[in-house]
Amino acid sequence: MDVTRQEAARLLLAAEDVLILCHRNPDGDTTGSAHALRLALRSLGKRARVQCSDPFPNRYSFLWQEVEAEDFEPKFIVSADIADEGLFGEGLAPWLGKVDLAIDHHVSHRPFAAHLLLEPDSASCCEVVCLLLREMGVDIDGKIALCLYTGMASDTGCFKFSNTTPRSHRLAADMMEAGAPCAEINKRVFETKSAGEFAAEREALNSMEIHFDGQAALIVLSAEMYERCGVTEADLGGIASLPARLEGVEVGVTIKERGPNSYKISMRSVKWVNVSDLCRQFGGGGHMFAAGCSLDGSLDEVKRTILSAVGAALARCPGSR
Amino acid sequence: MDVTRQEAARLLLAAEDVLILCHRNPDGDTTGSAHALRLALRSLGKRARVQCSDPFPNRYSFLWQEVEAEDFEPKFIVSADIADEGLFGEGLAPWLGKVDLAIDHHVSHRPFAAHLLLEPDSASCCEVVCLLLREMGVDIDGKIALCLYTGMASDTGCFKFSNTTPRSHRLAADMMEAGAPCAEINKRVFETKSAGEFAAEREALNSMEIHFDGQAALIVLSAEMYERCGVTEADLGGIASLPARLEGVEVGVTIKERGPNSYKISMRSVKWVNVSDLCRQFGGGGHMFAAGCSLDGSLDEVKRTILSAVGAALARCPGSR
Numbered sequence: 001m002d003v004t005r006q007e008a009a010r011l012l013l014a015a016e017d018v019l020i021l022c023h024r025n026p027d028g029d030t031t032g033s034a035h036a037l038r039l040a041l042r043s044l045g046k047r048a049r050v051q052c053s054d055p056f057p058n059r060y061s062f063l064w065q066e067v068e069a070e071d072f073e074p075k076f077i078v079s080a081d082i083a084d085e086g087l088f089g090e091g092l093a094p095w096l097g098k099v100d101l102a103i104d105h106h107v108s109h110r111p112f113a114a115h116l117l118l119e120p121d122s123a124s125c126c127e128v129v130c131l132l133l134r135e136m137g138v139d140i141d142g143k144i145a146l147c148l149y150t151g152m153a154s155d156t157g158c159f160k161f162s163n164t165t166p167r168s169h170r171l172a173a174d175m176m177e178a179g180a181p182c183a184e185i186n187k188r189v190f191e192t193k194s195a196g197e198f199a200a201e202r203e204a205l206n207s208m209e210i211h212f213d214g215q216a217a218l219i220v221l222s223a224e225m226y227e228r229c230g231v232t233e234a235d236l237g238g239i240a241s242l243p244a245r246l247e248g249v250e251v252g253v254t255i256k257e258r259g260p261n262s263y264k265i266s267m268r269s270v271k272w273v274n275v276s277d278l279c280r281q282f283g284g285g286g287h288m289f290a291a292g293c294s295l296d297g298s299l300d301e302v303k304r305t306i307l308s309a310v311g312a313a314l315a316r317c318p319g320s321r
Numbered sequence: 322m323d324v325t326r327q328e329a330a331r332l333l334l335a336a337e338d339v340l341i342l343c344h345r346n347p348d349g350d351t352t353g354s355a356h357a358l359r360l361a362l363r364s365l366g367k368r369a370r371v372q373c374s375d376p377f378p379n380r381y382s383f384l385w386q387e388v389e390a391e392d393f394e395p396k397f398i399v400s401a402d403i404a405d406e407g408l409f410g411e412g413l414a415p416w417l418g419k420v421d422l423a424i425d426h427h428v429s430h431r432p433f434a435a436h437l438l439l440e441p442d443s444a445s446c447c448e449v450v451c452l453l454l455r456e457m458g459v460d461i462d463g464k465i466a467l468c469l470y471t472g473m474a475s476d477t478g479c480f481k482f483s484n485t486t487p488r489s490h491r492l493a494a495d496m497m498e499a500g501a502p503c504a505e506i507n508k509r510v511f512e513t514k515s516a517g518e519f520a521a522e523r524e525a526l527n528s529m530e531i532h533f534d535g536q537a538a539l540i541v542l543s544a545e546m547y548e549r550c551g552v553t554e555a556d557l558g559g560i561a562s563l564p565a566r567l568e569g570v571e572v573g574v575t576i577k578e579r580g581p582n583s584y585k586i587s588m589r590s591v592k593w594v595n596v597s598d599l600c601r602q603f604g605g606g607g608h609m610f611a612a613g614c615s616l617d618g619s620l621d622e623v624k625r626t627i628l629s630a631v632g633a634a635l636a637r638c639p640g641s642r
Contacts, residue, residue, distance in 0.1 A: 141493050158478075193566050
């Protein structure tokens with residue numbers, strides 16, 4: 001059942017012993033949303049903890065440094081930034097079908113919770129959470145602002161992507177005034193790379209393939225490369241935007257090896273192609289200009305499947321040569 | 322003579338036939354400031370044109386597409402974002418000592434104009450110009466907003482750097498509402514690279530040297546490399562932030578070959594080192610975390626000189642290992 005921000009606020013104010021779920025392969029938005037909610041609920045005297053199938057990337061460690069684990073049997077379950085039950089991952093399997101309130105901003109959201117607060121015009125789930133906390137009367141202090149700013153910045157590529165709205169900027173200004181150390185967060189999230197990440201990026205650059213007369217570019221991140229560079233998939237979160245940066249490219253494809261014959265595909269488009277629609281053909285989804293899906297098969301098969309779909313989408317788009 | 326925003330507004334409202342100067346090796350801020358001013362003055366029925374020693378980079382071409390050249394003998398000369406007469410370049414030499422009003426935001430500004438509007442707390446010169454245009458009663462339309470947003474975004478690394486303030490975000494929101502196509506600008510300025518730029522970045526990554534126990538990283542961009550990749554120094558504007566991105570690095574140095582035995586050095590620091598002070602030792606300047614200078618000599622001499630100064634600065638800084 002869809003709920004308004006006011007109704008979601010009432011649900012959370014009435015809740016006790018809250019478990020907050022993040023999507024697998026966590027990014028700054030799911031991490032920031034969940035930790036902001038946790039701090040806010042604690043500030044109201046409630047018990048709350050955050051759970052995720054995968055470990056949180058090291059670059060976001062400042063978000064939960066001061067958090068002690070709270071052990072309790074959850075009475076209310078919230079999901080933050082989870083668009084689909086398929087994104088729960090194995091670690092959250094016990095909670096499938098048990099979510100009381102889903103908070104999300106993905107236009108491709110597939111309802112799975114008893115109550116859904118969905119604001120698809122929001123650039124980030126953290127924007128939704130920020131307005132929800134205000135509705136709840138929570139005092140947004142520096143620590144909460146830090147979490148919220150992290151998600152706002154990371155889901156907009158630091159206010160660079162087309163999902164950024166005037167409200168995104170104004171909420172960021174508010175978070176800054178509430179005490180979020182924005183420059184430090186940005187350095188950590190966007191500007192700092194380990195030697196392994198640098199090495200992986202160099203390899204990705206070297207591996208780039210160009211297709212369809214320069215309209216598509218593709219990179220592959222192999223499990224062997226992760227191993228050799230000492231990085232994880234989550235460490236390379238930003239790398240998916242790399243192929244679409246090449247001048248003239250409309251669709252950028254990043255194929256990440258998840259396991260034997262198992263691949264995660266991230267897509268970015270520049271102007272015309274709706275990659276959310278494109279990824280939905282393969283059971284995935286996301287946003288118009290940034291989406292993803294998973295495919296099984298050999299690397300060659302996966303490449304052929306994806307490139308054929310990309311080629312068809314390019315042929316349909318008005319900017320096609 | 323220092324002037325207030327109100328006094329600068331009065332000067333510009335009284336001016337006719339205005340020549341607007343940009344600094345050499347133009348970036349988005351000098352380009353955006355100057356073109357915003359030009360459009361604003363034209364909207365007030367005045368003649369105005371923009372001049373720069375170097376060609377404007379192609380990535381900013383959207384700023385002056387609709388501009389016809391206006392030929393006139395200037396009666397009033399304004400400089401936009403020029404911190405020092407040394408940054409005029411040869412093409413602007415006729416105007417040395419003749420600037421009526423300098424508009425700038427560099428803390429290292431060395432006065433050269435009859436009147437100076439200096440706002441060192443501003444993240445970009447475009448923020449100063451935006452508030453100045455409001456003071457002048459100019460209607461900031463979509464085209465002016467496009468110019469102003471370009472400078473605001475490019476000087477803050479798209480609101481990522483420590484110079485970003487809540488005001489920077491709020492002015493960006495205003496520019497967005499005034500009609501600036503922010504996502505397109507950002508794609509052009511931050512997200513699009515030519516094949517040559519990609520190649521140059523790959524070479525830069527491969528050439529990176531690490532010094533002082535990982536606290537400094539250095540890359541060299543040779544004239545031969547510019548030639549081979551088909552790029553100019555201005556095309557690679559953002560590359561100077563690359564070495565400081567490596568985890569653990571405090572000072573990132575980029576050495577760009579300008580000509581035989583002539584080098585431009587760009588420095589970025591992360592937390593402690595004031596690179597503006599550091600570059601001032603060599604006649605340069607800039608901001609605390611981003612500055613530059615020029616040095617003559619062989620590449621080895623220049624490297625030794627710079628690294629020795631960087632080493633001394635690192636030894637003085639509290640975070641030094």
